[in-house]
Amino acid sequence: MVTRLSDVAARAGVSVKTVSNVINDYPHITARTRAKVQAAIEALDYTPNVSARSLRKGRSDFIALAIPEMASPYFAELGAAISRAAKKRGITVLIDQTEGEAAAEKLVLGGMRGQLIDGIIFSPITTAPTKIARTDTAKPLVLLGERHAGGTLDHVAVDSVQASFDATTHLISIGRRRIAAIGVGGGAGTGAVRRKGYRKALKAAGLPHDPTLELAGTGYHREDGASSMRELLALPEPPDAVFCFNDLLAIGALRTLAEAGLSVPRDVAVVGFDDIEDGRYHSPSLTTISPDMEWLAEQAVGLLLDRIAGTGEVDRRDLTVPYTLQIRESSAG
Amino acid sequence: MVTRLSDVAARAGVSVKTVSNVINDYPHITARTRAKVQAAIEALDYTPNVSARSLRKGRSDFIALAIPEMASPYFAELGAAISRAAKKRGITVLIDQTEGEAAAEKLVLGGMRGQLIDGIIFSPITTAPTKIARTDTAKPLVLLGERHAGGTLDHVAVDSVQASFDATTHLISIGRRRIAAIGVGGGAGTGAVRRKGYRKALKAAGLPHDPTLELAGTGYHREDGASSMRELLALPEPPDAVFCFNDLLAIGALRTLAEAGLSVPRDVAVVGFDDIEDGRYHSPSLTTISPDMEWLAEQAVGLLLDRIAGTGEVDRRDLTVPYTLQIRESSAG
DNA sequence: CTGAGTTTTTACAACGATTGACATCGGCTG
DNA sequence: CAGCCGATGTCAATCGTTGTAAAAACTCAG
Secondary structure, three states: OOOOHHHHHHHHOOOHHHHHHHHOOOOOOOHHHHHHHHHHHHHHOOOOOHHHHHHHHOOOOEEEEEEOOOOOHHHHHHHHHHHHHHHHOOOEEEEEEOOOHHHHHHHHHOOOHHHOOOEEEEOOOOOOOHHHHOOOOOOOEEEEOOOOOOOOOEEEEEOHHHHHHHHHHHHHHOOOOOEEEEOOOOOOOHHHHHHHHHHHHHHHOOOOOOHHHEEOOOOOOHHHHHHHHHHHHOOOOOOOEEEEOOHHHHHHHHHHHHHOOOOOOOOOEEEEEOOOHHHHHOOOOOEEEEEOHHHHHHHHHHHHHHHHHOOOOOOOOEEEEOEEEEOOHHHOO | OOOOHHHHHHHHOOOHHHHHHHHOOOOOOOHHHHHHHHHHHHHHOOOOOHHHHHHHHOOOOEEEEEEOOOOOHHHHHHHHHHHHHHHHOOOEEEEEEOOOHHHHHHHHHOOOHHHOOOEEEEOOOOOOOHHHHOOOOOOOEEEEOOOOOOOOOEEEEEOHHHHHHHHHHHHHHOOOOOEEEEOOOOOOOHHHHHHHHHHHHHHHOOOOOOHHHEEOOOOOOHHHHHHHHHHHHOOOOOOOEEEEOOHHHHHHHHHHHHHOOOOOOOOOEEEEEOOOHHHHHOOOOOEEEEEOHHHHHHHHHHHHHHHHHOOOOOOOOEEEEOEEEEOOHHHOO
């Protein structure tokens, strides 16, 4: 059942070279020959041996997507979108769960999967992969999400500051005055950038900034949102709204609020970030920042492929993903 | 920055083959030589070229996981678990979204990704991939989920009939009498097998079987659950409980119930299947069948690797995944 | 110190696809 | 009919790694 190029050639009655030419779209080929070859390929169900091709060409048409964890809905959706976008272009995506930056760095900076991969799309969530920015990674790399210190890499992300500003402003516009933030972080990561937009909105509205309403938590999962919300409820003066830096946190917060017997949005309004599908099905459904994921995926893949194909001297590009604020029940009037 | 075996050899002052021997744990190597080589590898940060190795050995240490869609939480969690299990054994997983069986069959039966892959773990959800069962796929294949007609393949799955029986029986035990089922299907797929357990439980309890309470729907997503639930509520005599054949359907059903202003579980109790993480955070939290996903992943990978390594004459194996019924708020007394 | 036996290391040829330099072979142009 | 051009074929080399088999180096007994 192992079909080789030579088998196809034999069956089509042409030389190996000709078959290879057909496959690689060499211009000067008669329609007749091409048809014969195609037929033989069809009949033998031939697929080129990826290893051999990749060894010879130095290109595999595989790219890697490095994400913290694929079981997280946002990343699962991202993975799906990137895979689709890549498949359209005949590229296969290898998904790598980094589970924390250490392993990721090793992967990215290190052997890069034995040269199999043509390039990498890297989507960190928490800490800043400063060390990535540099080095002779040899392989093209596109960064997703907050851009970190002194990036010299191609980059695709939502304008998190603006989006957070919008989200917070929305809460203000429905009359909330004590607005908490969950998911705050330091450095230049997501948690810091979104906090910036949040604070900016408060300031713009002339609202006081209460540091006890900014919760860092340990991560970006549902349980972190739930426990942060518990902390907020324990305050002498709890908030009347919460802006969670991602939807998972928001879902955790909703859960805590439900357990506490509080009504959302009456007692506390909640806004998230990412627009994962679950959010739409919770009761109340979740108001959230909805980035255009298809656009993101399309651009990220495009950028990477340009870089892979390119002579290398293109300027670094930095794309901003369009988003909308999806107003749902968790903050409805 | 491209480091080859020959570079390492040169630096270590040995032959290329010796370096290869060190890497492949060939037994007869002096400690001194080994150390020299290791040092050179270290110094040059050498990683073997996967393509070349795979071409030569006919093994790539890549396996594929074919799932309908990775954005679906159950499959995302499955993908994560399988990746982890594989990584432990030095294997990389390639995730393939089949999005419907046609493409999947082509992949599985066809070129099998240009011989790059050593084997495949296939997890269909809906229709029966009868055609897969056969042929000269050349590559080992492990099937997850309901076993389909005349399987001759290694297989790992929950005992869906028993689990569905348990789920339904649980609803009966809390006093429900009109129990609906969402996700029913024909053939030998998930929808049919789970219906079997459901009917069996009704029968065992001496409850009448009302066909209007069995809803097929078009898929296994939240929206399907939501619309099916709407249909049920429109019945002259709506159910007092629903067993949904997966958690997404259940979440959709919960949403519809909430929109209808009904209380869960007071008016209608709901049970799901899969135990995806979201279910625990909904209000009410979702009672569900919880398969041991880690076990499943571990076994599936193990089975496949045995098959890949094996001489091929092992008997077909059929493993049953342990599960528990997680009783939560959606069916709490 | 020699020769047998054993260990360690090496040379060489694959694996399958691609590519480049040329050679061929028709058919077409003028 | 010479000369050209387009379409294929031949041949060989290459990508980096590993299996085979044989050479080289070592050990030990006599």
